[in-house]
Amino acid sequence: MEKPTVRIALIGHRFMGKLHSHAYNMVQQLMDLPCRIELAVLCGRDPVALKSAQNAWGWREASTDWRAVVARNDIDAVDIAVPGNAHAEIALAALAHGKHVLCEKPLANTLGDAQAMADAAEASGKVDMVGFNYRRAPAVVLARHLIEEGLLGKLFQVRGTYLQDWAVDPQVPLTWRFDRAIAGSGSLGDLLTHVLDMTRYLVGEFEQVTAVSHTFVSQRPLPANFSGAGLGHAGQAAADAFGSVDVDDVTAVLAKLQGGVVGVFEATRFATGFKNALCLEVHGDRGAIRFDLERMNELDYYAVETATPTRQGFRRILATHPDHPYMQYWWPEGHIVGYDVTFAHEIYDWLSAIVRSERVAPDFMDGLRCQAVVDAIATSARDGVTVRL
Ligand SMILES: NC(=O)c1ccc[n+]([C@@H]2O[C@H](COP(=O)([O-])OP(=O)(O)OC[C@H]3O[C@@H](n4cnc5c(N)ncnc54)[C@H](O)[C@@H]3O)[C@@H](O)[C@H]2O)c1
Numbered sequence: 001m002e003k004p005t006v007r008i009a010l011i012g013h014r015f016m017g018k019l020h021s022h023a024y025n026m027v028q029q030l031m032d033l034p035c036r037i038e039l040a041v042l043c044g045r046d047p048v049a050l051k052s053a054q055n056a057w058g059w060r061e062a063s064t065d066w067r068a069v070v071a072r073n074d075i076d077a078v079d080i081a082v083p084g085n086a087h088a089e090i091a092l093a094a095l096a097h098g099k100h101v102l103c104e105k106p107l108a109n110t111l112g113d114a115q116a117m118a119d120a121a122e123a124s125g126k127v128d129m130v131g132f133n134y135r136r137a138p139a140v141v142l143a144r145h146l147i148e149e150g151l152l153g154k155l156f157q158v159r160g161t162y163l164q165d166w167a168v169d170p171q172v173p174l175t176w177r178f179d180r181a182i183a184g185s186g187s188l189g190d191l192l193t194h195v196l197d198m199t200r201y202l203v204g205e206f207e208q209v210t211a212v213s214h215t216f217v218s219q220r221p222l223p224a225n226f227s228g229a230g231l232g233h234a235g236q237a238a239a240d241a242f243g244s245v246d247v248d249d250v251t252a253v254l255a256k257l258q259g260g261v262v263g264v265f266e267a268t269r270f271a272t273g274f275k276n277a278l279c280l281e282v283h284g285d286r287g288a289i290r291f292d293l294e295r296m297n298e299l300d301y302y303a304v305e306t307a308t309p310t311r312q313g314f315r316r317i318l319a320t321h322p323d324h325p326y327m328q329y330w331w332p333e334g335h336i337v338g339y340d341v342t343f344a345h346e347i348y349d350w351l352s353a354i355v356r357s358e359r360v361a362p363d364f365m366d367g368l369r370c371q372a373v374v375d376a377i378a379t380s381a382r383d384g385v386t387v388r389l
Contacts, residue, residue: 012081107367109184153286186247
């Protein structure tokens with residue numbers, strides 16, 4: 001039988017736009033997708049960079065008018081890869097025009113926007129997904145399987161950190177990631193949301209948070225080409241103009257989760273020496289797991305074995321066997337995969353759900369629940385209080 005075709009519009013063509021475009025090409029060529037996909041329209045604001053991205057990544061058309069694009073009858077699905085301040089407007093318009101929507105994380109910059117998006121998605125009957133891609137690292141899915149099988153027993157503690165160091169230099173310019181009006185928050189929304197989502201996926205819901213945030217560098221040089229959104233981490237600093245940072249450089253959290261689990265979490269752009277270290281550890285009475293994104297093909301697993309106490313220790317599982325999650329699509333065992341496949345797995349599952357008219361997780365409701373934790377953390381850090389969810 002002829003496979004159906006899903007016609008995609010992608011909004012945003014820089015860091016995430018490039019990764020999502022690459023992922024569409026990978027799923028099409030390598031992952032035995034239940035549909036064909038048409039890379040129909042790539043949207044952005046800079047016509048020259050947009051044209052070059054369109055040609056390089058195989059998009060049929062380019063447009064600087066996302067509003068017109070999401071209204072078109074020849075588009076089935078809209079993929080949002082722009083900063084958080086534009087997520088709600090684009091997603092609501094796309095859902096109103098009957099499109100399936102994949103939206104990058106965090107779902108929105110405010111709880112109100114996240115609620116409106118989750119409500120609209122629920123009412124639409126379309127397939128909505130939020131881009132917490134690290135859930136789909138094979139080793140993370142394996143961790144979930146071990147926990148679901150009861151191999152960790154009763155869970156006690158979870159410890160999650162997301163450590164980067166690209167902001168340590170005070171000369172790093174004031175790009176949109178330092179601007180609350182565009183990004184919503186700093187390390188909290190940018191980094192900690194991945195840890196919060198992974199914790200919800202592996203352990204359960206948050207019940208209470210107590211947080212501390214801090215901004216180490218409060219003034220940064222404006223980029224030479226400063227124009228607000230659309231600038232990544234990089235960019236050249238202008239000679240003498242400075243602007244204020246109004247987001248958190250670091251956020252640390254103590255939490256209680258359902259089932260009496262205690263959590264400790266930290267996200268920072270100032271962890272000198274760390275580039276992209278998302279680490280999660282979960283401890284139970286029968287065992288423990290440990291994951292580090294910088295070693296993303298591996299899962300450390302500890303099993304409590306009363307018979308041989310002198311030989312106990314964490315064992316390293318290389319999650320590349322064809323029976324490991326998603327690995328049937330990739331290379332022979334031990335031929336490791338990288339960051340980009342997490343996006344391919346996400347897009348594969350979103351498109352498969354569209355074809356089968358099924359739900360997929362994490363959906364906008366998951367994005368909303370994560371945003372509620374973000375909101376509680378921000379309130380706790382601002383007011384110096386413990387917040388219950
Ligand atoms: N899943 C992940 O691991 C991950 C990693 C990085 C970023 N992100 C998320 O992806 C999103 C985009 O981040 P990025 O790193 O690609 O940013 P970026 O600065 O590299 O690219 C932003 C893109 O959005 C476009 N844009 C900005 N504002 C717009 C608007 N109002 N209307 C239309 N287009 C607009 C810009 O022209 C540019 O193409 C953010 O929500 C971010 O949190 C997710």
